[in-house]
Amino acid sequence: MLATRIIPCLDVDFGKVVKGIKFKDLDNVGDPVEMAKVYNEQGADELTFLDIGASYKSRKILIEVVEKVSEKVFIPLTVGGGLRSSEDMRNALTSGADKVAICTSAIENPSLITEGAEIFGSQCIVLSIDAKRHNGSWYAYTHGGRNNSGIDAITWAKEGENLGAGEILLNSIDKDGTKEGYDLELTRKISESVNIPVIASGGAGNPQQMVEAIKCGKADAVLLASLLHYGEYTIKDIKEYLKNKEICVR
Amino acid sequence: MIAIIDYGAGNLRSVKKAFDHLERKTMIAIKAADLKKADRIVLPGVGAFGSAIKKLQETGFYEATQAWISEDRPFLGICLGMQMLFEESLETKDTKGFGAFKGKCPRFKKGKVPQMGWNQINITRESPLLKGIPNKSFFYFLHGYYVEVENKDIVTATTDYFITYTSMIEKGNVFGVQFHPEKSGEMGLKMLRNWVEIC
Numbered sequence: 001m002l003a004t005r006i007i008p009c010l011d012v013d014f015g016k017v018v019k020g021i022k023f024k025d026l027d028n029v030g031d032p033v034e035m036a037k038v039y040n041e042q043g044a045d046e047l048t049f050l051d052i053g054a055s056y057k058s059r060k061i062l063i064e065v066v067e068k069v070s071e072k073v074f075i076p077l078t079v080g081g082g083l084r085s086s087e088d089m090r091n092a093l094t095s096g097a098d099k100v101a102i103c104t105s106a107i108e109n110p111s112l113i114t115e116g117a118e119i120f121g122s123q124c125i126v127l128s129i130d131a132k133r134h135n136g137s138w139y140a141y142t143h144g145g146r147n148n149s150g151i152d153a154i155t156w157a158k159e160g161e162n163l164g165a166g167e168i169l170l171n172s173i174d175k176d177g178t179k180e181g182y183d184l185e186l187t188r189k190i191s192e193s194v195n196i197p198v199i200a201s202g203g204a205g206n207p208q209q210m211v212e213a214i215k216c217g218k219a220d221a222v223l224l225a226s227l228l229h230y231g232e233y234t235i236k237d238i239k240e241y242l243k244n245k246e247i248c249v250r
Numbered sequence: 251m252i253a254i255i256d257y258g259a260g261n262l263r264s265v266k267k268a269f270d271h272l273e274r275k276t277m278i279a280i281k282a283a284d285l286k287k288a289d290r291i292v293l294p295g296v297g298a299f300g301s302a303i304k305k306l307q308e309t310g311f312y313e314a315t316q317a318w319i320s321e322d323r324p325f326l327g328i329c330l331g332m333q334m335l336f337e338e339s340l341e342t343k344d345t346k347g348f349g350a351f352k353g354k355c356p357r358f359k360k361g362k363v364p365q366m367g368w369n370q371i372n373i374t375r376e377s378p379l380l381k382g383i384p385n386k387s388f389f390y391f392l393h394g395y396y397v398e399v400e401n402k403d404i405v406t407a408t409t410d411y412f413i414t415y416t417s418m419i420e421k422g423n424v425f426g427v428q429f430h431p432e433k434s435g436e437m438g439l440k441m442l443r444n445w446v447e448i449c
Contacts, residue, residue, distance in 0.1 A: 002361075002411055003368045003388060040435070045368055071267055076390060076433050096263055098433065121297035123364055123392050166364060197366045220362060250368040250388040 003250045004214050004242065005045035005221035006235055007199060008228050010035060012081075013053045015061040019177065019226045029229045032065045033072075039228065040073045042235035045250060047073070048169070048223060050101070051081030052144060058082075063095045070096025080128055080169075086115050093120060101169055103128040104142040107149045107156070110163055117164025126199075127165035129153055131186055132173040138186050145173045153186070154193050161194045168194060169223065172202035177226055179205025187217030199223050207233065207241035214247055252446070253279040253288030255315070257305040265294045265328070268432035268439060274446050282310035290446075291318060294432075295330025299355065299395070300342025302330055312348075319350045322422040326445055332419065332426030333397055341395050350424065352400035360412035364394040369429070371407040371417055378448040379418070379425055379441055380406065387437045389429035391417075396428065 010017045010032050017030045029035075036047055047069070051062040059082050066079055079092040080101025089100045100120075106113050106127055116125045130145050131138040131153040138153035157168055170190055172183035182200045191198040200219035204210060204227050213219045227233055239249040252269060254262050256278045269276045279285055293315065295302055306312040319325055319335070327335050334347045339355035358365060368388040373380055396415040399405055407418035409428070417428040425445060431438035 001370065002365060002391075005367050070264065071271070074264075074268055074271070074433060074435055074439060076392075076430075094263055096267065098264060123296065123366070167366060195362055196364070197362050221367070 001248045003045070003248045004219075005199075006043070006210075006238060006242075006249065007046045007048055007221055007223045008035075008039040008044050008235070009048040009050065009201065009223045009225045011050050011052050011225065012058075012062050012065065013051075014058045015065060017229065018052065019229055032062075033068050035229070036069045036073055039235060040075060043239060043250065044075065044235055045221070046076040046078065048078040048080070048101070049097075051079075053081075055082075063091060066092070066097055067095045078126055078169075080126065084109075085112070086119055089116050089120060089124075093124065099124050099126050099167070101126040101128040103130060106160065107140060107142050107151065110159070113160060113163040113165050117166070122164050122166035125165050126167045126169050127157070127160035128169040128171065129156060129160075129190075130171045130173055131183075133183075133186070141173060145176075154189055157190045157194050161196050165196065167197045167199065169199045170201060171223075175203025176201075178203055179227070181205060181209035182213040182217055182219070182222070184212055184217040187213055187219050191218035191220070197221065207238045210238065211242060211245045211247065214242075215245075251288050252276045252290050252292060253285055254292045254294065255306075255311055256280050257302065257309055257311055262294055264430075265292055265432045268442055269446075272439060272443055272446065279311075280309070282314040285311075285314055285318070290324035290326070291315065292326045292328065293331035293334070294328045295332070295334060297330065298341055299330065299333060299339035299347070300345045303334065303342075303345050303347065306334075316348050316350070319348060319424050322424065324423045324445075325425065327424075327426040328432070329393055329428060329430060332428055333395060335419075335424070335426050336397055336399075339395055351404060351419065351421070353398050355395040355397050357395050358411065358413075364392055365411045366392050368434075369409050369411060371409055371429075372414075373407050375406055377406040377418070377420055379420065379427075379444050381444050382440055383437055383444075389417075389427075389431065389434040389438060391429045393428060397426075
């Protein structure tokens with residue numbers, strides 16, 4: 001049976017892992033290579049690295065980080081943050097990433113999804129959607145949650161699938177770093193609207209909320225950050241909990 | 251020397267890095283002539299069946315690989331690299347695979363496609379590739395099509411994803427795995443080590 005994936009996410013700024021609340025108030029939490037090794041040993045199913053430095057230099061450092069990680073850690077690695085062209089994608093993939101995540105650049109230039117899928121295969125292209133709620137609908141945001149694109153998040157997810165995305169990384173801006181639990185309604189709506197895997201992200205505070213994201217939100221995977229970074233839970237603890245709730249984990 | 255075939259589509263770095271980690275010498279083969287230096291071949295596969303076959307034909311790898319397999323020389327096909335051993339895929343009609351084995355590749359009809367993530371293997375018979383690997387071990391899968399094998403004698407493991415399908419095959423020195431051993435942690439590395447040590 002296919003296992004639900006537990007994916008630690010490392011937000012990296014100039015080579016350091018940071019974590020904020022609602023995409024703001026960043027806190028420095030550690031070295032990405034060391035953290036990747038620890039999470040791998042704990043049983044992480046994949047690792048996601050997002051460059052939030054949003055500059056050429058910061059991205060270059062992240063690529064070096066991924067290169068180092070990929071020599072020691074043999075699980076799938078996703079890289080995102082500031083990738084604007086198929087050439088940027090190629091750099092990330094040749095450095096050792098298996099998938100690339102695109103957010104702002106996909107909204108600004110949707111054909112980038114198709115171009116990436118045609119060159120590297122759909123399985124490589126993760127459409128990252130930063131969604132925020134307004135009056136009962138969710139909108140896709142760009143630039144690290146700063147700008148509302150005005151595009152409906154559910155419509156965008158479906159369009160992304162049609163354009164060739166192989167997976168959706170769904171981040172709730174409202175829930176990010178709050179530990180209040182995932183946005184279940186949003187996750188379920190997106191997951192039921194597309195036929196590609198959906199990773200729920202934003203708001204994890206305890207394993208029960210992950211159970212809800214998987215069972216009620218229909219998420220295929222859950223992304224975790226602060227919960228793991230601050231050592232409140234290990235991946236092993238979480239998997240044990242999920243197993244007791246009859247969720248298949250590795 | 252292990253040759254990793256590069257037909258310009260996939261991310262081969264992860265396969266190479268896994269063998270580097272096992273301290274095995276590899277070379278990235280970019281043209282058919284490079285295979286002369288090799289005593290074993292890995293064919294990793296990503297992307298679509300049709301475009302992969304087309305690129306293999308353009309680079310001369312198609313015929314070279316077909317000959318290699320027919321001589322029963324050590325070969326490992328990963329993911330699409332396993333599917334291409336068969337006759338055809340419904341992903342791209344009118345494109346012939348290597349045809350080393352009888353069968354075709356239909357698309358999953360249920361569940362999210364592609365299947366993405368860790369799934370278990372059900373070992374159906376003994377294999378040197380599976381030495382030290384327990385039944386129901388998890389490996390990393392990433393595929394929308396699977397192989398429908400005609401001759402079940404070549405099947406060594408199956409996997410369940412709404413249906414039960416073939417996830418490992420072997421005949422002589424030719425092996426195929428639907429999952430990505432290079433991305434399957436310790437068990438995957440163990441399998442690659444087994445492959446290097448058997449034939």
